[in-house]
Amino acid sequence: MSREHTPEGVVFVRGLIVGVLAAVLLLIAVAPLREAILPASGDDERISQALDVIDDSYYREVDDERLSDASIEGMVRDLRRENDDRFSHYFDAETYESFNASTQGQFSGIGTTVTEVNKGLRVARVFEDSPAEGAGIEVGDLIVAVEGRSIAGESSTTAAAEISGPKGTEVELTIEDGDSGERRDIVVERDDVRVPAVTGELRSEGGKEIAYVTLFTFSRGAHGELRAEIERLYEQGAEGLVLDLRGNGGGLLEEAILVQSIFQEGGPIVSTEGRSRAEQTFDAEGDALAPRPMAVLTNRDTASASEIVAAALQQNDLATVIGARTFGKGTFQEVVELEGGGALDLTVGEYLTADGTSTLGTGVKPDIRVSDDAEGDADPVLDRGLRVVAGQIDAE
Numbered sequence: 225m226s227r228e229h230t231p232e233g234v235v236f237v238r239g240l241i242v243g244v245l246a247a248v249l250l251l252i253a254v255a256p257l258r259e260a261i262l263p264a265s266g267d268d269e270r271i272s273q274a275l276d277v278i279d280d281s282y283y284r285e286v287d288d289e290r291l292s293d294a295s296i297e298g299m300v301r302d303l304r305r306e307n308d309d310r311f312s313h314y315f316d317a318e319t320y321e322s323f324n325a326s327t328q329g330q331f332s333g334i335g336t337t338v339t340e341v342n343k344g345l346r347v348a349r350v351f352e353d354s355p356a357e358g359a360g361i362e363v364g365d366l367i368v369a370v371e372g373r374s375i376a377g378e379s380s381t382t383a384a385a386e387i388s389g390p391k392g393t394e395v396e397l398t399i400e401d402g403d404s405g406e407r408r409d410i411v412v413e414r415d416d417v418r419v420p421a422v423t424g425e426l427r428s429e430g431g432k433e434i435a436y437v438t439l440f441t442f443s444r445g446a447h448g449e450l451r452a453e454i455e456r457l458y459e460q461g462a463e464g465l466v467l468d469l470r471g472n473g474g475g476l477l478e479e480a481i482l483v484q485s486i487f488q489e490g491g492p493i494v495s496t497e498g499r500s501r502a503e504q505t506f507d508a509e510g511d512a513l514a515p516r517p518m519a520v521l522t523n524r525d526t527a528s529a530s531e532i533v534a535a536a537l538q539q540n541d542l543a544t545v546i547g548a549r550t551f552g553k554g555t556f557q558e559v560v561e562l563e564g565g566g567a568l569d570l571t572v573g574e575y576l577t578a579d580g581t582s583t584l585g586t587g588v589k590p591d592i593r594v595s596d597d598a599e600g601d602a603d604p605v606l607d608r609g610l611r612v613v614a615g616q617i618d619a620e
């Protein structure tokens with residue numbers, strides 16, 4: 225899951241799930257990985273001895289669980305620093321529970337998805353009728369502190385877990401305005417939030433009916449919802465499709481494969497490679513919809529699984545990519561559950577797009593670049609997407 229873009233009450237996309245929030249999440253057998261990352265027997269004894277000495281001899285009482293969490297966090301922090309890796313994290317037991325909830329698309333929080341940045345969390349999407357919308361939080365705003373404590377440098381997973389909480393409770397946030405840079409403190413009452421996977425509607429452009437569908441996250445089952453919505457709109461007369469991946473930080477890799485398989489009949493979608501694993505290529509699974517004129521909308525918060533799909537559509541000449549360059553995630557993580565609770569979310573490899581190139585640091589470049597910075601309700605990226613698809617329909 226991409227944690228570049230993540231529901232604030234959990235980790236993704238990925239995350240979020242995959243945040244950047246996020247990464248692409250592979251839930252697979254982890255015995256070889258466990259052996260690779262846990263200390264060897266000699267080091268294990270040294271670490272255990274140090275913990276015992278601290279527990280027995282430190283001049284104040286020690287919280288053993290907190291000390292163990294700090295030890296693991298230190299290992300991961302060193303890996304991140306040495307390898308310029310923003311996406312490996314340690315989840316304590318509470319955060320891991322929230323992370324699992326995110327893959328199902330439901331959590332208690334304030335109703336945003338976010339992207340991990342240096343100052344804290346950048347708001348990538350605000351859901352309608354959510355506590356965040358009611359509090360005046362807008363896309364592009366930065367969440368820089370929670371309960372008065374700076375979250376600069378924290379993983380999106382950890383920071384998002386701090387914002388989440390039981391329905392009806394309150395959380396104090398420091399918000400930096402995305403335009404002016406001014407800061408304000410607000411109190412938001414948490415509520416149960418269901419992150420929709422898909423929304424869709426018919427749009428008219430140049431006398432043509434076009435399906436406009438937004439995919440919010442690659443949570444489990446999202447591909448089925450997406451296909452059903454597209455087919456529903458096609459049955460209502462849509463002759464083409466605009467797929468909106470703006471603010472979608474990713475999620476489950478398997479969902480990226482299944483989503484792309486809606487449009488691609490066969491051939492490679494993405495390949496993965498890493499030091500401790502053989503290269504693996506994931507192909508489209510067949511039974512694709514008949515091709516129709518199509519555009520994909522992207523922005524800087526389109527990450528992880530969303531980049532895999534955008535690149536595959538672009539490189540297979542199935543869609544025109546419109547908007548801004550995507551985040552540039554490029555790596556994937558595996559989640560390894562640890563005994564006694566908690567988990568490691570560890571970068572274990574890099575993924576390559578359909579034509580064998582990497583998006584790490586470069587992202588997916590749009591075929592047509594359009595700025596998403598518009599005042600009011602104007603949406604120049606969507607407007608351009610609709611015009612492009614309408615023109616493609618006319619050309620056919």
